[in-house]
Amino acid sequence: MNSATKKDDVLLDVRHLKKHFHVSRGVLHAVDDVSFTISKGKTLGLVGESGCGKSTLGRVVIGLIEATNGEVYFRDEDMLKFDGRKKSEFRKKAQIVFQDPFSSLNPRMSVAQQIAEPLIINKIFAKKVMELMDTVGLASRLATSFPHELDGGRRQRIGVARALALDPEFIVLDEPVSALDVRIQAQVLNMLQELKNERGYTYLFISHNLSVVRYVSDEVAVMYLGQIVEKAGNVDLFKEPMHPYTQALLSAVPIASLAPKKERILLEGDVPSPINLAPGCRFAGRCAYRQERCLAENPTLREISSGHSVACHFAGRLERHA
Amino acid sequence: MSKNNSMLHYTLIRLRRNYLAILGLFVLLALICCAVFAEQLAPYDYAKQDYMMIRKAPSATHLLGTDEFGRDVLSRLIFGAKISLQVGLLAVSISLVLGATIGAIAGYFGGKTDNILMRLMDIQMAIPTILLAIVISSALGPGLFNLMIAVGITSVPRFARLMRSSVLSIKGQEFIGAARAMGASHTRIILLYILPNCAAPLIVQSTLSVANAILYTATLSFLGLGIQPPYPEWGGMLSAARPYIRNSGYLSIFPGLAIMITIVALNCIGDGLRDALDPKQKR
Numbered sequence: 001m002n003s004a005t006k007k008d009d010v011l012l013d014v015r016h017l018k019k020h021f022h023v024s025r026g027v028l029h030a031v032d033d034v035s036f037t038i039s040k041g042k043t044l045g046l047v048g049e050s051g052c053g054k055s056t057l058g059r060v061v062i063g064l065i066e067a068t069n070g071e072v073y074f075r076d077e078d079m080l081k082f083d084g085r086k087k088s089e090f091r092k093k094a095q096i097v098f099q100d101p102f103s104s105l106n107p108r109m110s111v112a113q114q115i116a117e118p119l120i121i122n123k124i125f126a127k128k129v130m131e132l133m134d135t136v137g138l139a140s141r142l143a144t145s146f147p148h149e150l151d152g153g154r155r156q157r158i159g160v161a162r163a164l165a166l167d168p169e170f171i172v173l174d175e176p177v178s179a180l181d182v183r184i185q186a187q188v189l190n191m192l193q194e195l196k197n198e199r200g201y202t203y204l205f206i207s208h209n210l211s212v213v214r215y216v217s218d219e220v221a222v223m224y225l226g227q228i229v230e231k232a233g234n235v236d237l238f239k240e241p242m243h244p245y246t247q248a249l250l251s252a253v254p255i256a257s258l259a260p261k262k263e264r265i266l267l268e269g270d271v272p273s274p275i276n277l278a279p280g281c282r283f284a285g286r287c288a289y290r291q292e293r294c295l296a297e298n299p300t301l302r303e304i305s306s307g308h309s310v311a312c313h314f315a316g317r318l319e320r321h322a
Numbered sequence: 323m324s325k326n327n328s329m330l331h332y333t334l335i336r337l338r339r340n341y342l343a344i345l346g347l348f349v350l351l352a353l354i355c356c357a358v359f360a361e362q363l364a365p366y367d368y369a370k371q372d373y374m375m376i377r378k379a380p381s382a383t384h385l386l387g388t389d390e391f392g393r394d395v396l397s398r399l400i401f402g403a404k405i406s407l408q409v410g411l412l413a414v415s416i417s418l419v420l421g422a423t424i425g426a427i428a429g430y431f432g433g434k435t436d437n438i439l440m441r442l443m444d445i446q447m448a449i450p451t452i453l454l455a456i457v458i459s460s461a462l463g464p465g466l467f468n469l470m471i472a473v474g475i476t477s478v479p480r481f482a483r484l485m486r487s488s489v490l491s492i493k494g495q496e497f498i499g500a501a502r503a504m505g506a507s508h509t510r511i512i513l514l515y516i517l518p519n520c521a522a523p524l525i526v527q528s529t530l531s532v533a534n535a536i537l538y539t540a541t542l543s544f545l546g547l548g549i550q551p552p553y554p555e556w557g558g559m560l561s562a563a564r565p566y567i568r569n570s571g572y573l574s575i576f577p578g579l580a581i582m583i584t585i586v587a588l589n590c591i592g593d594g595l596r597d598a599l600d601p602k603q604k605r
């Protein structure tokens with residue numbers, strides 16, 4: 001174990017995690033050699049386009065999907081090796097909030113039943129459903145309502161209450177606000193932030209929305225085709241993106257401003273299929289800076305400046321060739 | 323537990339709004355009464371033959387007329403309710419329990435389990451239903467209970483397929499993943515998360531199958547594998563009345579009506595129940 005990743009305050013340490021799916025056309029590399037750490041009480045924002053593997057990553061990390069290869073250290077233990085009682089212990093400590101508040105709740109259960117489920121399953125009787133409802137800002141009169149009677153924001157609060165019921169330390173937030181309208185997004189985000197500040201939760205915040213990630217994250221990782229291409233502190237990444245993909249992503253964020261329009265970096269082509277990938281940099285086909293080396297060799301994530309890692313052969317010295 | 327009460331409570335409230343379902347419930351209740359109190363209700367013995375009164379049209383002494391052996395049709399219909407309801411309900415329960423279990427396991431676990439179970443079901447479906455029922459009931463021998471088993475087993479694949487397809491569509495939803503993240507066991511997920519969400523098509527299929535079961539019973543009785551004469555059974559009465567349909571039409575009309583009313587009542591109940599079980603319906 002090297003000293004850089006083995007600090008006391010590291011809660012989750014993911015090393016060379018891989019998840020491959022065998023599909024009829026070959027092997028789908030949903031998550032391909034991803035490593036990162038999250039310190040206790042911090043939020044790592046994970047950004048990427050649809051289908052880049054970020055949700056799969058979130059699910060593997062809390063044990064909902066089996067990993068193909070790699071290690072996920074929770075505290076000091078590799079969670080992927082857990083079984084039986086240890087696994088159920090881990091389940092209590094790592095929870096998830098899902099993207100779609102409509103399909104993530106059982107339509108046949110009332111609000112109180114949904115929130116009571118994790119308590120009943122794990123035989124915890126001391127906790128009160130009403131307290132949890134209060135924590136997430138759900139009025140107690142809603143206890144007997146069914147999910148379809150509530151709006152998206154309230155439904156998502158049920159999802160959060162359900163995740164909090166087991167007193168987790170680590171919560172994967174899988175696009176928790178992308179199905180909500182903007183006003184309610186802000187409410188839910190603020191609630192999540194407050195809970196984090198009060199109770200010291202650690203979040204993995206998955207989103208495709210850069211503004212949201214910027215708002216909640218301490219650190220940000222950008223994912224492209226199953227790999228992390230850039231990882232940096234929140235301020236760093238948004239101020240000084242180094243990977244061409246990150247630069248393109250950031251230039252696409254609409255900003256309300258009277259200043260003259262910034263030049264947008266438009267990516268050519270489409271995301272290649274994650275099935276049977278060609279060697280070389282995954283972004284090479286769409287990169288304006290690509291060189292011969294990019295087509296031959298897939299760059300690994302390396303630290304360019306303190307706390308800022310990029311997976312690009314030419315990070316920091318990009319020259320446009322096209 | 324209070325949560326079951328509230329669920330049942332709302333279901334009942336919603337069911338009460340549905341007049342057709344209530345009507346169906348009353349009809350079913352009346353039929354059950356007929357079956358239970360047949361001895362007291364029937365004006366004559368179901369097997370008593372009277373050769374002075376062969377194929378007489380409905381009259382004051384015989385409200386629904388008499389059959390080809392001079393037996394009272396009304397009495398035979400009342401006794402027949404016993405058989406038809408028993409076979410209908412029990413045979414469907416057998417196929418519902420077996421079929422839903424097989425379908426749920428196949429759909430939930432998928433992969434090899436799914437393949438093996440569903441191919442077995444396919445094999446059964448490849449055999450003509452009536453033929454299969456005949457094979458089973460001739461192997462088990464005639465008799466009421468064996469008849470129920472035979473009729474029940476024949477419609478297992480239909481329930482299994484229906485259940486499997488509902489399970490597959492529900493399994494993909496995120497609340498199943500949420501339940502797994504909470505650490506719920508497979509049994510709990512199937513019983514509390516999957517089953518309540520695919521009850522609706524099963525209930526409808528069940529009510530329709532009761533009708534089928536009654537008809538299969540009739541067919542098997544007609545072939546001599548089901549209920550043995552002189553015990554009355556609606557389907558058997560219907561087929562016995564076939565030669566006289568021109569001159570004594572009432573002989574086939576009344577058993578036919580009895581079957582139809584039962585089936586319509588069951589369908590109304592099924593429809594009402596399906597709506598009532600769905601919390602999305604307005605209260």
